Amino acid sequence: MKTLFIISCRTWKTAFQNRATLILTIILGLALGVATLIGWQNFNIQQAQRLKYKEIVRQKWLSKPDKHPHRMAHYGYLAFRDKHELSFFDFGIESFAGVSIFLEAHKQNTVNFSEAGFSNGMLRFGEMSVAMVLQLLVPLLIFFLGYNSISAEREAGTLKILLCQGVSWRELLSGKVLGIIGVSFSLFIPVILLTIVLWAALSNWQVSADAAIRLCLLISAYAVYFIICSGIAVLVSAFHQSSKAALTTLLVLWVVFTIVMPRITQAIGVKVYPSPSKIEFTAAIASDLQKQGDSHNPDDPHYAQFKADVLKKYKVDEVQKLPFNYGGYVMAEGERISAGIYNQHQGELNKIYEAQNSFAVAAGYFNPFLAIKNLSMALTASDFNTYMDFQQQAEAYRYQLAQHMNQLQIEKISNKKHGEKEKAASISHTHWAEQPDFQYVFKPVSWVIAGQMSTMLSLLCWFAVVVAALAISSRWIKTL
Structure with a gap:
């Protein structure tokens, strides 16, 4: 342990004695600071906008006057996708996924108004987030620090001296890795401390256990990622005769x-599992809806039979004699059928997207960058699975809203013909408050872990392979 400590401390000290390394480290530290500030501002601005318009939508809904409940069902509701407090760390697909969805009866709309839709083409080059710097630039710094960790000793002739003094290959490699890890953690630890403070501030200093577990897993994952990168850098340097060749190999990697x-x-996933265009998707739904009939058309064969069955069940010869409003009853049936068709098609489309993404998950076993990228997005709730979950919760709310309005029509609107004593074809606006506001609820961290088991396993496999390679590689390095 004493030898490991000496080698690692010497590696750490040498790194900061190099002016180029010191300048690069400072620049990278500034980049992390700027990325943290951008993430903080991004979260505050976007979340404030969503909460503002969410309040406006709610007030507009409650301020609607007395009217027919089915008209309110078609008036609809606007649901907004909340940002998780950890999303300032990793933007994920946040900027490319829509932020709001219009919910109305008999129809499922897509999520609209993404940040990418209102920005210029520069967004395609990526946004500067803390995760982006840690995933892309810190490994580059690690490779720059480690490319000559062993090869430089070999070129200078000091490698034989170290080995003759009793230093084993395992001690030398492990000490170099620990020194490089120490340099990378010199950047990582301050960022993590700042992340904890900002995360707590964005949570209004009311930290939940679920978010705390997410953050701990996130920190652990990045720590493992940096250890993997450090091990790769030292191993590549050890297997090359010259530092130039080692640097070239690491840059290619x-x-x-x-x-x-x-x-x-990504391209392979789209090629193997092609997804339908929006026009094809909409046309397929319209075709299935047409086969089931139109609930707004009294002459539709399906609903004509439905009407006959209802009249027979209640032993009456016309809908006006039913003990409830038939129009609301048939609208509820139509909503049930149309929602089932929409959910079936949407579920099939989501399966295609999951199949496409499965290639990136599988590639994590060959690429630690993809593994940490997928896991980071999942833990910060900025991944595709969270986006799909928002769609599902919004659809459940839309269906409940439509059926609630249909139930109000069934109970509050009279069936009597014009000219007879009847209730007005509208109900009190006080009923609108019975419909709760839409509130997206993030899935617990256990759900995230269950969905990211393969990704976490791939990262652990990389860690195990690197540790094993450092332990047994001395058998082959001796021959170089």
């Missing part, structure tokens, strides 16, 4: 890991 493979896996 960095480009392949962070640029080439992510795009290739």
